[in-house]
Amino acid sequence: MPVAVRGGGEKLWMRRTRAGDIVAWFGWLVGVAIVVASFELISQVTIWAFVWDAPAQGADLIGRMFPPRWSYASQLWKPMWDTINMATLGTGLAVLLGVPVAFLAAHNTTPSVVFVRPTAIFVIVFSRSINSLIWALLLVVVFGPGTLAGILSIGLRSIGFIGKLLYEAIEEIDTTQVEAITATGAGRGQVLAWGIVPQIMPAFAGITVFRWDINIREATVLGLVGAGGIGMQLQASINVLAWPQVTVIFALILVTVLASEWLSARVRHAVI
Amino acid sequence: MGAAETPPPGLMLQISGLTKRYATGDLALTDVSLTVPDGQVMALIGPSGAGKSTLIRCVNRLVEPTGGKVVLNGDDITALGQGALRRARRRMGMIFQEYALVERLSVMENVLSGRLGYVGFWRSYFRRFPQADITEAFRLLARVGLDHMVDKRADALSGGQRQRVGIVRALMQNPELLLVDEPTASLDPKTSRQIMRLVVELCGERGLAAIINIHDVALAQAFAQRIVGLQGGRIVYDGPPDGLTAEVLTTIYGEEDWSKTMSKVEEDAETEPAV
Numbered sequence: 261m262p263v264a265v266r267g268g269g270e271k272l273w274m275r276r277t278r279a280g281d282i283v284a285w286f287g288w289l290v291g292v293a294i295v296v297a298s299f300e301l302i303s304q305v306t307i308w309a310f311v312w313d314a315p316a317q318g319a320d321l322i323g324r325m326f327p328p329r330w331s332y333a334s335q336l337w338k339p340m341w342d343t344i345n346m347a348t349l350g351t352g353l354a355v356l357l358g359v360p361v362a363f364l365a366a367h368n369t370t371p372s373v374v375f376v377r378p379t380a381i382f383v384i385v386f387s388r389s390i391n392s393l394i395w396a397l398l399l400v401v402v403f404g405p406g407t408l409a410g411i412l413s414i415g416l417r418s419i420g421f422i423g424k425l426l427y428e429a430i431e432e433i434d435t436t437q438v439e440a441i442t443a444t445g446a447g448r449g450q451v452l453a454w455g456i457v458p459q460i461m462p463a464f465a466g467i468t469v470f471r472w473d474i475n476i477r478e479a480t481v482l483g484l485v486g487a488g489g490i491g492m493q494l495q496a497s498i499n500v501l502a503w504p505q506v507t508v509i510f511a512l513i514l515v516t517v518l519a520s521e522w523l524s525a526r527v528r529h530a531v532i
Numbered sequence: 533m534g535a536a537e538t539p540p541p542g543l544m545l546q547i548s549g550l551t552k553r554y555a556t557g558d559l560a561l562t563d564v565s566l567t568v569p570d571g572q573v574m575a576l577i578g579p580s581g582a583g584k585s586t587l588i589r590c591v592n593r594l595v596e597p598t599g600g601k602v603v604l605n606g607d608d609i610t611a612l613g614q615g616a617l618r619r620a621r622r623r624m625g626m627i628f629q630e631y632a633l634v635e636r637l638s639v640m641e642n643v644l645s646g647r648l649g650y651v652g653f654w655r656s657y658f659r660r661f662p663q664a665d666i667t668e669a670f671r672l673l674a675r676v677g678l679d680h681m682v683d684k685r686a687d688a689l690s691g692g693q694r695q696r697v698g699i700v701r702a703l704m705q706n707p708e709l710l711l712v713d714e715p716t717a718s719l720d721p722k723t724s725r726q727i728m729r730l731v732v733e734l735c736g737e738r739g740l741a742a743i744i745n746i747h748d749v750a751l752a753q754a755f756a757q758r759i760v761g762l763q764g765g766r767i768v769y770d771g772p773p774d775g776l777t778a779e780v781l782t783t784i785y786g787e788e789d790w791s792k793t794m795s796k797v798e799e800d801a802e803t804e805p806a807v
Contacts, residue, residue, distance in 0.1 A: 439594055440632035440698075444705055445622035445649025446656075453657055454645050458636040 321503065328511065329504035336493060336512055342407050343489035344516065346482065347475035350414025355468055357415070358422035365423060366430035368438075369456065380423070387420030392478045396487035407488030414475050414482070421471050429463035430456065465531035469524040476520045480513050543605075544570050544709055544741040545591065550600035552586050552765075560586040562765045564600070568709075573735050573742045575756035575773075577749060579785050583765040584745040588711040591743070592624045593617055605708055622649035625702030627731070629714035631694040633686040633701075640682045642697050643669045646704025665704070672700045676730065692723035699731060703738075710735065710742040717747060724748070728755045749776065 262280075264272045276284065363369045365380035395413030403409045433456060441455035483491020490509060497505040545568040552561040560583045568574055576584050589595035591602050593609060602609040609620055625646070633642045647665045648656055655661070673679045676696040686694060695715060702710060712731060716724035728744075732755050735742050746752045752759055753773040761769030761776075761784040768783050769776070778790035 434635075436628055436630060436632040437634050440626065440628055440701075441634065441645055441648065443592055443594060443621060443624070443626040443711075444646050444701070445618045445620075446645070447618060447648075447653060449653045450648045450656055453653070454637070454641075454648060455634060458634050461636065 324501075324503040325507040327504065328507035329502075330508060332505045332508045333512065336490060336509065339483070339488075339490040339493050340512055340516065342410075343479045343483075343491075344476065346407050346410040346414060346487075346489050347472060347479040349411045350479070351418055351468065351472040351475050353411065353415030354418030354422050354471065358419040359426065359464075361419060361423040362426035362430060363452075365427040368433070368435070369430055369452070380427075384420045384423040384427070387416055387418075388424065389420075390417065392417035392475075393481060393485060396482045397485050400486045405486035405488070410479060410482045410487035410489055413487060414479060417478070418471050418475060421474075422467055425467045426460065426464060429460045429467070433459040462531050466528050469527045473520050473524040477513075477517055480516075542569050543603075544568050544572070545605075545743075546601075546603040547587075547591070548601045548603075550587070550590055550602065551598050552583070552590055552595060553598045560765050561590065561597075564762075564765070564767055566760065566767065566770075568741050568743065571735070571739045571741055572758060573732055573744065573756050574758045574760060575752035576743055576745045576760050576762060577747070577752050577784065578762035580747075582762040584762055585713055586765075587762065588626075588713055588743055588745060591709075591711055592621050592626060594626075618649060622705050623708045625705045625707035625710045627695070627698050627702050627710065627712040627715050629717045631686075631691070631698045631718075633694055633697055635685070635687040637686060638682070639673070639678065639684050639686060639689070639697055640669060642686050643673060643700050643704055646701040649705065669700070669704060672703055675734075676700055691719050692727065695719065695723075695727050696730070699727075699734065703734065707740065710740055710744075712742055712744040714745050714747060716751060724751060725754075731755075749781065 262274045262277055264274075266272055361380050361383055364371070364376050365384060367373070367377070370377040370380070392413045395416050396409055399409040399413050399416075403412070437459060438451060438455040441451050446454060479489050479491075480494075481491050483489040483493065484495050486492065490513065494506065494509050497503075497509065545566075547564060547566040550561055550564040550566075551559075553559050564583075564587060576587065578584050586595055590597040591604075591609070593602075597610060600610070604620060604623060607620060609617070612620055634645065637645070641659070644659070644661050644665060647661060651661060651665075670679060670682075673682065676699065678693060678696055678700070681689065681693065686697065689697065698715075710731070715727055715731060719727060728751055731742065731744070734740070744752070744756060753776060756773055759769065759771065759773050759776060760767055761780065763784050769780050781790045782788065
């Protein structure tokens with residue numbers, strides 16, 4: 261114990277015991293050893309010539325990206341609009357499917373802990389474990405290239421995100437408010453609508469807007485695998501080494517993401 | 533509401549042999565039998581963990597009793613199915629310790645939630661309550677002095693105001709019995725008195741019976757017509773407020789110097805202005 265008594269009856273207090281100190285130092289030693297060993301390992305498989313050359317290559321690439329070809333922007337409005345729509349519709353689809361899944365997964369609202377809850381949890385985990393880019397790869401094969409595949413892949417990935425965060429919010433509600441509504445003689449649906457839904461509204465709005473914000477960013481890359489949106493232009497431009505066009509696309513994505521960030525922050529403030 | 537066709541005269545609530553064992557194995561109530569006549573305001577006192585909350589929650593079956601019977605105005609509550617239980621709950625208004633208002637709803641919505649048992653799902657969902665309910669809500673809010681707060685959100689109110697809304701919500705059910713769980717535990721001494729006086733007055737006006745769980749012995753003595761002491765899930769005292777001697781309090785709460793509490797009770801009773 262960190263408390264020891266000295267001869268004169270004076271009590272000493274230390275953060276750790278002697279043995280605890282040794283364990284902590286040993287832990288640090290092992291950590292440093294792992295870092296050094298890993299550096300060695302990575303260093304052996306790295307071609308250092310490329311790394312030393314990297315600043316020059318990077319400068320060269322940036323040189324080719326400037327000046328941006330701003331006139332190219334006229335061809336980007338439509339794909340950018342598609343991208344935003346993919347993110348928005350995908351988020352909408354995820355809300356439509358994810359909210360019921362959340363209620364089925366939450367301990368305090370699920371109709372059955374034995375069957376329904378594990379099923380709902382599985383849906384959430386399955387959806388979350390596959391990145392939207394991978395969903396898009398699969399769905400482009402099924403539905404063909406285009407925005408439909410993009411919307412569905414964003415939706416499928418977001419069900420798990422919204423479902424998980426929302427069911428955690430449902431499980432954290434104040435139960436006495438629910439008790440009070442139940443005590444009035446309200447039915448199951450009324451208890452849900454009056455006792456539970458008002459409590460999770462701020463969480464719901466925050467989660468949805470946050471996911472929409474993420475989805476805008478994800479939608480910009482889905483085009484790389486043919487699922488519509490501005491990513492298709494990005495890939496086309498990179499393929500023909502049209503770097504001044506890539507710069508314009510990057511700038512447009514940056515502005516869109518900034519705008520979505522600002523909008524989601526505003527919405528979250530408004531709902532709390 | 534006259535749901536019971538032939539109520540046995542004078543007996544609002546009959547509890548017999550009520551037992552509750554929680555899933556954890558804890559025995560919260562052991563063979564509790566209790567009768568509350570019409571219009572009686574009864575205080576239920578006892579130490580924390582004595583089973584006071586469990587007892588009143590067994591009455592409206594927010595907690596399912598393990599054994600025993602609860603009869604409300606002639607109807608056996610313990611035998612009811614889900615639908616009938618919901619209809620029976622309308623007849624029992626409940627008031628909570630931490631007010632238990634739905635914080636993000638307005639005062640009016642919280643008050644109208646007392647009518648949920650009488651209104652269908654979609655009507656309640658779109659807040660289309662019958663005008664009679666709304667008129668009654670305004671009347672009761674005016675009665676407790678909150679008619680200027682109708683559109684305030686519940687979380688913008690003070691403790692005493694919230695508890696008034698809680699009381700109005702319970703009265704909106706047009707109950708026959710009030711179940712009151714520690715109504716003053718989160719309030720300051722002055723507000724506590726005002727709330728207790730309000731509850732007792734409203735019970736008097738409407739001829740309501742009430743079971744009030746309360747920690748504060750002095751408040752219980754000042755406002756209740758009858759005191760029931762619960763200890764370890766059993767009734768150890770059932771009698772008038774002035775029968776609470778130091779000896780009785782020791783049986784309920786355990787050994788302590790009760791002389792201070794006793795004298796304070798008399799002082800309170802005398803100095804309390806009757807507003």
